[in-house]
Amino acid sequence: MTEQTPARKPRVAVLFGGRSSEHAVSCVTAAGVLGAIDRSKYQVIPxxxxxxxxxxxxxxxxxxxxLNSGELPEVGPSDETVTLAEIGGTHQxxxxxxxxxxxxxxxxxVVFPLLHGPFGEDGTVQGMLELSDTRYVGAGVLASAVGMDKHFMKVIFAAAGLNVGPYVAVTDRQWRTDPAAVRAEVATLGLPVFVKPARAGSSMGISKVDALDQLDAAIASAREHDLKLVIEAGIxxxxxxxxxxxxxxxDAPRTSMPGEVDISGSTHTFYDFAAKYVDEKAAALSCPADLPADAAAAVREQAAAAFEAVGAEGLSRVDFFYTEQGDVIINEINTMPGFTPVSMYPQMWAASGLSYSELIDELISLALERPVGLR
Ligand SMILES: Nc1ncnc2c1ncn2[C@@H]1O[C@H](COP(=O)(O)OP(=O)(O)O)[C@@H](O)[C@H]1O
Ligand SMILES: [Mg+2]
Structure with a gap:
């Protein structure tokens, strides 16, 4: 059943919190979006x-x-449960x-799922919304799932001709049945390596391993987040x-001017959770990044290619390493990137001429425009 575009203000349900370890980050994102969404244009239901x-x-x-108020924001359970149901052709x-x-x-x-990580950014909520033909902001089921899984994401990037760094994917079965083989394969990557849960985010469960005798501990901590791991050569x-x-x-996907995250002035050895959210001064975010014109163009072209490779919709932030030799190596795509007003994604658009409120408006318009069902 197709719905007419309503003459009244579109009603936007903003979804936040969620089951993943990025619950609090999502709540902070919601604070930003709820504060900036144009209420003269949209009716908002948090x-x-x-x-x-x-x-x-x-x-x-x-x-x-x-996030910096000492206590992390959290959505508590309630006696009342909200559900979304299709009744008489509308979503109630x-x-x-x-x-x-x-x-x-x-x-x-339209639903705006401001959810990061598993059970939100990974296609599960998207699948639930698809089942009832509900429009929503951002990537669909497959793109969300691929963007969540650091292994399948690399498989797809490599197939699309993007430059992916050396890595080893480790399944639960491989680790439990033959850890020695895993250790031997990881050793071929050289040092350091980055041990990551395949499906997490915000650097949760990631360790930088500088010596092989730290490997098992790093694997154990990544496995607290996901039993499937990706272990990468440090770049x-x-x-x-x-x-x-x-x-x-x-129209083709639009790309912002590239930005840079620089933690070299901090005590953090990589862009870890604390550098992202706790230690405010750790990371210097800048946009536009000071890059040679050809490197900036390559980054933008590859970001758009990555977006299309996974079949993303709405928005994505694509992250790269730019080496001294001038190579652009893709790290990951985030289909629901950090989206507080000071996060990189909105900041890069602000530097490229699109304000936070305009960006929210664009995303909701794109979601309202798109058909439901296979597209
Ligand atoms: N292969 C790598 N080489 C060097 N640094 C890395 C590598 N992988 C991750 N890092 C560091 O760890 C951070 C988090 O890793 P990332 O894969 O982006 O995970 P998340 O999805 O949690 O953001 C990166 O921003 C970077 O600082
Ligand atoms: Mg990252």
Whole structure:
């Protein structure tokens, strides 16, 4: 069933929190988006997802959430559960509670899933929304899942001709049945190596290993996040990122000017969780990055190619290493990148002439424009 574009203000359900270890980061992102979304144009319904996966109406004022307030923001569980149901061809939010008659919260035209990590950025929530033909911002099921899995992402990037660094993917079975073979394969990468959970984010569970006797401990800590791992050769290079925004209609994806994350002035040995979110001065974010014109062009071209390779929609941030030799090596794609007003993705667009509010508006418009079903 197709829906008419409503004459009233589109109703946007903003989803945040979630089951992943990036719950708090998502809450902070929601604070930014809820504060900047154009209320003269959109009606906004904030919906929190508690750590247990329950959808709830958030308590208090999520717009005030911040990461540096000592306590990490968190969506708590509630007696009331919010569900999304297709009723009479429209999408309704229903609030239900034991022994109470369910009540309607209203129609939803588009969902903005501000969720990072597993059960949010990985295609699961996207699949749930697809089942009810609900429009949503950002990548679909497959692109989200590929963007979440650092192994499959590399397989696809390599197939698309992008420059991927040396790595070893380690499954749970491989590690549990033949750890010696895994250690031997990792040894061929040289040192240091980066040990990562295949599906996490915000540097959770990642260790830099400088000596092979640290490898098992690094594997154990990555396996706390995901039993599938990716172990990569350490790359010496500057960290360059590029923001991609889907084009309207058949237009090509748009790319921002590349930005740079520089932690060389800090005590952090890589861009770890603390450097990202806790230690505010650790990372210097700059945009545009000071790059030769040909390198900046290569980064932008490869960012758009990566976006298309995984079949992303809406937005993605594509991260690279730029080596002293002038090589551009792709690190990863994030289909729901950090999206607070000071995060790299919005900052790169701001430096490229698109403000935070305009960016939110663009993303919602793109989501409202697109058809439902296979596309
Ligand atoms: N192969 C690598 N070589 C050098 N540094 C790396 C490598 N992989 C990751 N890092 C460092 O670790 C950080 C986090 O790794 P990344 O793969 O981007 O994980 P996440 O998805 O959690 O952001 C990077 O920003 C970079 O500082
Ligand atoms: Mg990263």
């Amino acid at each position: 919906i929190g997802i508690a750590r247990n996966g329950q959808w709830v109406l958030p308590e208090g004022n999520p717009e005030q959430w911040a 939010l229903i609030v239900a509670q034991t022994n109470e008659v369910p009540r309607e919260l209203g129609t939803v035209d 010496v290079g500057r960290e360059i990122e590029c923001a991609v925004l889907q084009g309207h209609g058949t």
